[in-house]
Amino acid sequence: MDRFRMIFQYFQSNSESVMNGICGLLALASVKMYTSFDFSCPCLPEYNVAYGLGIMFLPPIILFLCGLILNRQSLVMLEEWRRPEGRRKKDLAVIRYMCSSIVQRAMVAPVVWIVVTLLDGKCLICAFSGSVDPQKFVGFANVSTVQVQQLLAKVPCKDDELMRNNTSRKAVSRYLRCCSQALGWSILLILIIAAFLARWLRPCFDQATLLQARHWSNYIDIEQKVFEETCCEHSRLFAHKCILHFFESMRQEIKRHSFSLPWEREGVEGEEDLLRGITDQDQVNKLLKTWYYEKPPLDVSQAHQR
Amino acid sequence: MDKFRMIFQFFQSNQESFMNGICGIMALASTQMYSAFDFNCPCLPHYNMVYGLGILLVPPFILFLLGFVLNNNISMLAEEWRRPQGGRGKDPSVLRYMFCSMAQRAMIAPAVWVSVTLLDGKCITCAFCTSVPVDTLGNASHPRLSQGEIQRVLARIPCREIYNGQQLIANEVAVRYLRCISQALGWCFVLLMTTLAFLVRSLRPCFSQAAFLKSRYWSHYIDIERKLFDETCAEHARSFAKVCIQQFFEGMSTDLVAARCHLPRKAPADAGEAAEKLLGITDQGTMNMALKSWHRCKPPLHLHPPALPTGNGWAGEGQPPTHPSAPRRETAAYYSCV
Numbered sequence: 001m002d003r004f005r006m007i008f009q010y011f012q013s014n015s016e017s018v019m020n021g022i023c024g025l026l027a028l029a030s031v032k033m034y035t036s037f038d039f040s041c042p043c044l045p046e047y048n049v050a051y052g053l054g055i056m057f058l059p060p061i062i063l064f065l066c067g068l069i070l071n072r073q074s075l076v077m078l079e080e081w082r083r084p085e086g087r088r089k090k091d092l093a094v095i096r097y098m099c100s101s102i103v104q105r106a107m108v109a110p111v112v113w114i115v116v117t118l119l120d121g122k123c124l125i126c127a128f129s130g131s132v133d134p135q136k137f138v139g140f141a142n143v144s145t146v147q148v149q150q151l152l153a154k155v156p157c158k159d160d161e162l163m164r165n166n167t168s169r170k171a172v173s174r175y176l177r178c179c180s181q182a183l184g185w186s187i188l189l190i191l192i193i194a195a196f197l198a199r200w201l202r203p204c205f206d207q208a209t210l211l212q213a214r215h216w217s218n219y220i221d222i223e224q225k226v227f228e229e230t231c232c233e234h235s236r237l238f239a240h241k242c243i244l245h246f247f248e249s250m251r252q253e254i255k256r257h258s259f260s261l262p263w264e265r266e267g268v269e270g271e272e273d274l275l276r277g278i279t280d281q282d283q284v285n286k287l288l289k290t291w292y293y294e295k296p297p298l299d300v301s302q303a304h305q306r
Numbered sequence: 307m308d309k310f311r312m313i314f315q316f317f318q319s320n321q322e323s324f325m326n327g328i329c330g331i332m333a334l335a336s337t338q339m340y341s342a343f344d345f346n347c348p349c350l351p352h353y354n355m356v357y358g359l360g361i362l363l364v365p366p367f368i369l370f371l372l373g374f375v376l377n378n379n380i381s382m383l384a385e386e387w388r389r390p391q392g393g394r395g396k397d398p399s400v401l402r403y404m405f406c407s408m409a410q411r412a413m414i415a416p417a418v419w420v421s422v423t424l425l426d427g428k429c430i431t432c433a434f435c436t437s438v439p440v441d442t443l444g445n446a447s448h449p450r451l452s453q454g455e456i457q458r459v460l461a462r463i464p465c466r467e468i469y470n471g472q473q474l475i476a477n478e479v480a481v482r483y484l485r486c487i488s489q490a491l492g493w494c495f496v497l498l499m500t501t502l503a504f505l506v507r508s509l510r511p512c513f514s515q516a517a518f519l520k521s522r523y524w525s526h527y528i529d530i531e532r533k534l535f536d537e538t539c540a541e542h543a544r545s546f547a548k549v550c551i552q553q554f555f556e557g558m559s560t561d562l563v564a565a566r567c568h569l570p571r572k573a574p575a576d577a578g579e580a581a582e583k584l585l586g587i588t589d590q591g592t593m594n595m596a597l598k599s600w601h602r603c604k605p606p607l608h609l610h611p612p613a614l615p616t617g618n619g620w621a622g623e624g625q626p627p628t629h630p631s632a633p634r635r636e637t638a639a640y641y642s643c644v
Binding site for chain 2: 037038040041042043044047050051054055058059061062065066068069074075078079081082083157159160161231232235236238239240242243247274275276278279280281284288291292293294295296297298
């Protein structure tokens with residue numbers, strides 16, 4: 001329990017850590033989405049390419065947009081970019097830093113989806129089974145052009161009646177899967193090398209500017225959070241004062257109009273204070289009715305206390 | 307257990323996070339509902355479309371309404387909309403903000419249901435199996451059948467066990483075709499929703515940021531004010547009840563003393579708090595009478611001011627006795643207005 005709380009507090013304390021956490025969750029969600037998605041290639045000549053490439057590229061776009069939406073910092077960056085200058089100058093380096101960090105984090109889930117898709121191979125088999133050279137495979141070598149397209153389109157469907165025991169189908173499938181996995185591993189290797197170089201070489205160029213940009217981007221984020229918390233606190237106090245004034249004004253109105261002996265005794269604490277001079281059913285009803293029909297003005301300055 | 311409490315406290319501390327939590331729970335509930343639901347296509351020509359589209363569109367509507375019902379702020383919005391203006395002006399931008407944020411959250415569970423349904427494919431397969439292009443996908447050498455017969459055969463595509471049209475069109479070919487269309491629609495729908503959400507979120511800071519901050523502050527304020535008012539009223543009710551009951555017991559005790567005409571047994575000086583709490587009721591008979599009286603004849607909701615040992619009857623206020631008749635005149639005026 002303590003460990004969980006510590007981890008939770010660690011993530012909350014640093015906004016960058018929160019964003020890394022969200023980024024990791026989205027990547028896991030992307031893998032889970034892929035495994036739970038029921039891929040079913042249409043096995044029709046015109047539809048295969050559209051389906052296969054669609055499944056490979058459409059969800060990454062969706063995941064990228066989700067990564068931008070779920071990241072709080074993207075809103076902060078947009079606000080900073082669009083705000084009027086006022087008395088605080090805008091630093092474009094900070095905005096650029098925030099933009100690049102947001103985009104880098106948003107790119108992780110789409111890349112995970114694409115790599116997982118390529119390593120699994122189903123998408124590429126579906127999309128490009130119609131584009132292999134039929135002459136290389138014994139079963140498709142001596143078939144007419146029109147028919148070979150139909151047959152090749154059915155390669156991804158193992159249970160189709162034409163393809164059930166076709167050894168050439170397995171050969172085409174293995175060939176395409178091998179190409180797909182090679183592509184997947186190559187992309188992964190290139191991306192990791194690029195990330196490694198970027199992280200290693202960054203300190204060689206302009207480290208001071210980078211430190212400044214990072215500090216001020218954190219500052220802008222924290223400032224906005226503190227502003228929201230302060231507004232919440234303020235509205236709570238405002239509401240408290242407003243309600244107390246309302247009860248007080250009700251008490252005074254009742255004192256002016258009623259004949260009942262006044263309640264106050266000097267120096268009495270406790271229940272009488274909480275009753276605030278409202279001591280019978282009609283008075284309570286009047287108070288509740290007035291609260292609905294005539295809410296007090298939003299003004300708790302001293303002038304309105306009488 | 308502690309873990310849940312901490313997560314619960316985190317969500318409760320920030321009202322918006324709490325609503326996001328409910329929204330996420332409803333989205334999960336929506337996927338769970340879909341996987342638990344036993345989809346049963348009727349496999350009859352005209353019923354298929356109604357059933358399929360019904361399952362696709364009716365539960366999202368229910369989930370949308372449920373999203374509004376479960377949102378506590380709906381009553382707050384209605385109250386703020388309908389209240390008379392009184393001493394406080396009404397700001398339509400605050401109402402718009404509250405409505406938009408509620409509608410956005412309520413849209414998530416229906417969107418999840420529609421996406422999951424389309425990506426799964428069963429609904430579209432059931433609804434549109436009679437519209438499969440037999441000429442392009444069917445077997446070339448199929449027997450010539452009347453239109454009605456073809457419709458009846460195609461309607462059985464989702465039900466593999468009773469499908470008898472393998473010569474017309476292979477079942478797997480038709481199912482794969484329909485599923486592909488359904489999944490393409492599903493992904494396009496998800497992309498559209500995500501793009502809309504992205505545009506709504508990112509265009510706002512570009513236009514009306516100041517107005518947005520104002521609306522957000524005042525909508526939070528209205529919510530907090532309502533909660534604080536309820537808390538203050540609850541506190542008041544508690545004190546009211548305490549004093550009312552205390553006065554009831556005192557009244558009972560005084561009545562009984564007057565009725566029995568005997569001197570009240572004075573508690574010894576050092577009996578302390580316990581004697582005070584007995585409120586003058588010290589035997590079974592008296593207690594029974596107090597209980598009976600509480601049931602038969604509850605005291606009026608009117609608290610008597612505490613009696614003071616002063617001679618002139620004006621308790622505590624210190625009003626100058628030179629205007630004893632002024633309150634009377636005022637009261638008369640008040641009642642005549644009423």
